Amino acid sequence: MAPDTHCCSRADLRRRLPVLAWLPNYSLRWLRMDVIAGLSVGLTVIPQALAYAEVAGLPPQGSCWTSSPALSLKASHPLPASQLALDRSRVGDAILGLVCMVLLLVLKLMREHIPPPHPEMPLGVKFSRGLVWTVTTARNALVVSFAALIAYAFEVTGSHPFILTGKIAQGLPPVRMPPFSVTTDNKTISFSEMVQDMGVGLAVVPLMGLLETIAVAKSFASQNNYRIDANQELLAIGLTNVLGSLVSSYPVTGSFGRTAVNAQTGVCTPAGGLVTGVLVLLSLDYLTLLFYYIPKSALAAVIIMAVAPLFDVKIFRRLWLVQRLDLLPLCVTFLLSFWEIQYGILAGTLVSLLILLHSVARPKTQVSEGQILVLQPASGLHFPAVDALREAMTKRALEASPPRSAVLECTHVSNIDYTVILGLGELLEDFQKKGVTLAFVGLQVPVLRTLLAADLKGFQYFTTLEEAEKSLQQEPGTQPYSIREDTAPEHRSSLLKSPSGP
Structure with missing residues (x-):
């Protein structure tokens, strides 16, 4: 070697x-x-x-x-x-x-x-x-x-x-080696007591x-x-x-x-x-x-x-013009640093983390209104975002008069976890109860393999948005391309064995 x-x-x-x-x-x-x-x-x-x-x-x-x-x-x-x-x-x-x-x-x-x-x-x-x-x-x-x-x-x-x-x-x-015990007031404090x-x-x-x-x-x-x-x-x-x-x-x-x-x-x-x-x-x-x-x-x-000279006053104007939300951790850090610089850095870090979590839980979504609702998350789909997605789908599609079918465009979704799978399963059940369809488009192979392995009831997917819209607009009784009982085991097996690449 x-x-x-x-x-x-x-x-x-x-x-x-x-x-x-x-x-x-x-x-x-x-x-x-x-x-x-x-x-x-x-x-x-x-x-x-x-x-x-x-x-x-x-x-x-x-x-x-x-x-x-x-x-x-x-x-x-x-x-x-x-x-x-x-x-x-x-x-x-x-x-x-x-x-x-x-x-x-x-x-x-x-x-x-x-x-x-x-x-x-x-x-x-x-x-x-x-x-x-x-x-x-x-x-x-x-x-x-x-x-x-x-x-x-x-x-x-x-x-x-x-x-x-x-x-x-x-x-x-x-x-010399640092002491691992000290004696004060005729009392010996051990290392474990120091740590406590x-x-x-x-x-x-x-x-x-x-x-x-x-x-x-x-x-x-x-x-x-x-x-x-x-x-x-x-x-x-x-x-x-x-x-x-x-x-x-x-x-x-x-x-x-x-x-x-x-x-x-x-x-x-x-x-x-x-x-x-x-x-x-x-x-x-x-x-x-x-x-x-x-x-x-x-x-x-x-x-x-x-x-x-390290204090850059212009940063406030630049952030206001470019990304106003970033002013929040900046101001929190700046103000708390007058109290203790450690508290300022820690508070600014926590605020930045909360902003990051908010963007994960409330991802930006492109919405296309029409006979069929199309939602496309602009970023990944993680467990904090499931509730927001379900709320948006319910309000725009299921609570409409009459209820309408919807398409979830998942081009930007590269991976999902178990909580997301459970949320999507509940969302599919909600659509079925209303007598409409929720279809998936643009699924990457790893995500598609995961959803097929979950065996979600009513799960349907299409290669392109045009195929999904054409199928969902067909007359009642015509089923869109989905995993039917006669083809599902064979198709699912081939996908589960396929490589993880696209």
Whole structure:
């Protein structure tokens, strides 16, 4: 037997290990962009993680350890809007945050208006352009550093107008197996008790993490014209959480905010994450004092300005013109995300599922009125749609005066289940009680074979609609083409033995 050439091929390795795709072609231009992006993200990782740890009421060092492995995705999640409280706002933080947002906006506009380089550009102009480009590209790191210097100056004078990041524990986390039991208050909690205490959160937390990760990936993929491999995203998030458990980190997901910072600073390859990881590792051991003075308001400004461009206002008008029903899950997700982003994603998913189920239960049907009623479902016929089909047939054909025969055009029906068969059988009985006929047209071979095997009383089918209408319009007593007692066994046997193809 020839070996499987597709197993562990070079293409599979490049897909599962993307470093094999970008590292051989790595350039110095990419290195400059990745370093700037890595530093910019790194300067927001630790203070942001500490802020989320404070909100969650968890030890701050765990959130820092989450960001430290170079293999990890950017972890914790955007700060929920429910944490915003105007009654607890501080004037100093509000002013500093607004100033930082203005500076970030000005630097962003400057970068967008930098003239493109050309060979005839003088050396001095090239140098000035490069300096402006570097400053505007690294604007997040510069603004955070600027805010930290201002905060330090106020702290030296004894004034405390800003909420600072504060102290964090130094040192790297020990690598060890996660504990499967803990002792608190002289009581040992076993692993099974931990699982019971987590309850539904054991399933909800991973589900929300996966949904958020895929949402982040799809958002930036659509903006930057590339496709994502959902399986690879799930593999990465799973591997990262397994490795993170060895260093006592928090659960890891994708992050809208940090991904936006990473993208807006011009990252070219995943090497930017390596720079971030190195910076975090160094800061955990040597630079914690420098991060002490970073105001949380400056960090909030960086995140707001990075995430704001992701909000596409035009999508509302496009959906209104193209598919208005899609506005429903969009608005539900948007509004509930102000409460908790996880609830917003889950609610939007459920609404989309309900819309999908509604389309299955109420398929669009083309109706041709006349002496004979013709109904053609525009999509497949599944069990939720049987009641709607029966209702339409009853109202249009059986409750008419006088009752009339009908044809069910099944060209778009590729398969049916047992519930559909039962519903069609009851519908055939209803037609027989009224003394009229229900015929089937355009049955695909697998569907026809299933209906013949069900041996429905009064089942009749035709190859074309013209044949059905001609037969049903004949004088009373003339039977249309159907499975009669003398030919049914033979004909049914040949169909049941035929191949499944059309």
